[in-house]
Amino acid sequence: MNALAALGPVREPERSQYSHLIRHFLERFFNHETASPDGDAKARLVLIAFTAGLPGFVVALYLWPVYHPFPGWPPGRGSTGAPPSYWLQVNHHFFYVLYSFVAMGMVTVFEWDLFFPDLLDVFVLQTLPIAAIRVFRARVAAIAIFVAGFLFDANILAPLVLPAATDPPNLWRFLSGHLMAVAASGLYAAAFILALQGVLLAGLGERTFRRFSLLMQGLAITVLLLLLLLFPVLSRAVPVLLRSGSVYALCFPPFWFLGIYQRFLEGPSALPIYTKLAETGCVGLMATAGLAICAYPVAYVRRVRQLVEGYNARINIHWWHRAMDWLIHNTVARHEARRAVFHFISQTVLRVPRYRVYLVLYGGVGVAIVTAAALRVAVVHDHVRMIISDDGIRAATGIAAFWAIAGLRAAFVSPGNQRGSWVFRIVHGRPPQFETAMELLLAAEVWVFLWGLIVEGSAWLVLRVFSAPALLTWQATASQLLVAATMCLLLTDLFFMNVKIVAFTGEDTREQTNLAIAMLKYIAFVPAVALVPLFAEPWMERSLWNMLIAAGVVATAHLLLRVRRRHLLREYCDLPGLEEDEEEFPMKLGLRY
Numbered sequence: 001m002n003a004l005a006a007l008g009p010v011r012e013p014e015r016s017q018y019s020h021l022i023r024h025f026l027e028r029f030f031n032h033e034t035a036s037p038d039g040d041a042k043a044r045l046v047l048i049a050f051t052a053g054l055p056g057f058v059v060a061l062y063l064w065p066v067y068h069p070f071p072g073w074p075p076g077r078g079s080t081g082a083p084p085s086y087w088l089q090v091n092h093h094f095f096y097v098l099y100s101f102v103a104m105g106m107v108t109v110f111e112w113d114l115f116f117p118d119l120l121d122v123f124v125l126q127t128l129p130i131a132a133i134r135v136f137r138a139r140v141a142a143i144a145i146f147v148a149g150f151l152f153d154a155n156i157l158a159p160l161v162l163p164a165a166t167d168p169p170n171l172w173r174f175l176s177g178h179l180m181a182v183a184a185s186g187l188y189a190a191a192f193i194l195a196l197q198g199v200l201l202a203g204l205g206e207r208t209f210r211r212f213s214l215l216m217q218g219l220a221i222t223v224l225l226l227l228l229l230l231f232p233v234l235s236r237a238v239p240v241l242l243r244s245g246s247v248y249a250l251c252f253p254p255f256w257f258l259g260i261y262q263r264f265l266e267g268p269s270a271l272p273i274y275t276k277l278a279e280t281g282c283v284g285l286m287a288t289a290g291l292a293i294c295a296y297p298v299a300y301v302r303r304v305r306q307l308v309e310g311y312n313a314r315i316n317i318h319w320w321h322r323a324m325d326w327l328i329h330n331t332v333a334r335h336e337a338r339r340a341v342f343h344f345i346s347q348t349v350l351r352v353p354r355y356r357v358y359l360v361l362y363g364g365v366g367v368a369i370v371t372a373a374a375l376r377v378a379v380v381h382d383h384v385r386m387i388i389s390d391d392g393i394r395a396a397t398g399i400a401a402f403w404a405i406a407g408l409r410a411a412f413v414s415p416g417n418q419r420g421s422w423v424f425r426i427v428h429g430r431p432p433q434f435e436t437a438m439e440l441l442l443a444a445e446v447w448v449f450l451w452g453l454i455v456e457g458s459a460w461l462v463l464r465v466f467s468a469p470a471l472l473t474w475q476a477t478a479s480q481l482l483v484a485a486t487m488c489l490l491l492t493d494l495f496f497m498n499v500k501i502v503a504f505t506g507e508d509t510r511e512q513t514n515l516a517i518a519m520l521k522y523i524a525f526v527p528a529v530a531l532v533p534l535f536a537e538p539w540m541e542r543s544l545w546n547m548l549i550a551a552g553v554v555a556t557a558h559l560l561l562r563v564r565r566r567h568l569l570r571e572y573c574d575l576p577g578l579e580e581d582e583e584e585f586p587m588k589l590g591l592r593y
Helices: 002-006 017-030 041-067 086-110 119-125 132-155 162-166 171-229 231-244 253-269 272-309 319-329 336-348 353-374 390-413 421-428 434-464 474-495 515-541 544-573
Strands: 375-380 383-388
Touching: 017 132, 041 086, 041 132, 041 162, 086 132, 086 171, 086 231, 086 253, 119 272, 132 171, 132 272, 162 171, 171 231, 171 253, 171 272, 171 353, 231 272, 231 375, 253 272, 319 336, 336 434, 353 375, 353 390, 383 390, 390 434, 390 474, 390 515, 434 474, 434 544, 474 515, 474 544, 515 544
Parallel strands: none
Antiparallel strands: 375 383
8 A cells, every 4th residue: 555655646647639539429329318318327338238248148058058969958869969960050150140230230220310410519519629520530430449349249258158069170260250250240230220321311411311210210120120030930941042042142141241151160162152142241341331431421511511500390280180189189188287298298209319219119129029920931842931920910919019008108207308397397296186197197198008009000900911811800800909909908007007207207216227127027028918819819709708708807907907006196196295405315215206
């Protein structure tokens, strides 16, 4: 300690202006309200890093008994010690290439809006004595560091276990092929998203791009998740597509980087298709990266100019909008408090970037899971065919309702936007009277229930195009509509059982969100809501009495949930209100929420 004291005070390292800018932009990637709603960016960064790298690591552990069989495992194989078949090994390699592609694509889409300047950058950084070209170079460097760092996190854990798990014949060839393939696959996915965004911004401008930006984000997330969820299905088609040299293999980017993997691993003895795929992958990666590099500066300049000039937003209220308002006011929003919250939600949900990202993420996950549940791939006489599963179409009813309502609930209760909370607190008090509180909270539940019905109805109409004749009878149609409506009703009751705040007026919590427990809830509930239609719909199709019994059970469950909801809310409203300068913790030990 004396030696440390003799060193003198700690001196902060001298950093250049360029270095400070890079650190600032990197911190913005993780310390914005969407990535870190609780403000603890460092903890969230470590959590995201381990979450990204853990799937590959776990799969590598599970591969050990596949390459080292023992009596009774894997099923159908003895303990002869023979390695897995050639195409099974190829599918294992294909998983890591595909996972890197999906992980990098999703994180690039998630940070979509942060790769270009926003109002804070334009109106704060431009007032400082910093050259514009230096700000641009620092942002480009931050993007490169972010992509490289996430690519490292997503793929570094698996190679630590794979050599021992798979016993490759040539360790250096195996590691070289694995690292090169997953790195190229991830870089291509990130470069493709950046190039797409840059080209559209540069060509169309910010105003036009904003109109369909959400749709593009949702579509990208859906496609990426669908590729990962359909991997068990795609793995059956891999041998057929690669042996035949199908044009579909040459048009599917993950196959390009699988070619790099196998070409490094097998050397000149690899199948000719691998060489062709590897060459296509190298050319595709360089072309996509070059396009992203060329389009980004033009898009950057157009984005900055648009932010400075601003937007000329025109609010046009169409006749049908007035008609819908009149219908809502006279049916589901007759009370003034409920009407106010109903319109507050409608005008807020798509204006705040954080809420839009939540809806896009949950919507993309829902569409991907619905598609993966309904779609099957069959190999018949060396031909790949797509088959629609009747059970998958039935299960899609519960899956669509679950993800739609879960996404809206996550957006409604998320903290970070307090601009509207003071109005409700001043007018109705905090907490408000019980009857007023019921009307305020029922507005959100009615809004979610109606939009859940819209999502369910849209999914039902789309799936009917692919349904078998047995699912188009009047009995099947009635049971499907009844299950869809009841799933929306009961899921809304369950998800909003403990919600005691007006939508979008939540406050930051002091507790770190446990991502593992949150994910466990979804993993546990999604199979349950998917199984309910599989058993309920065929049972209700047998007779009208069964439908009436099911409707009676749902009505009873709904009434019981409403009674429990009113009891919890009454307890909340009976608590003494907080003073203006009073903290909930430790004065009330956080028991209010």
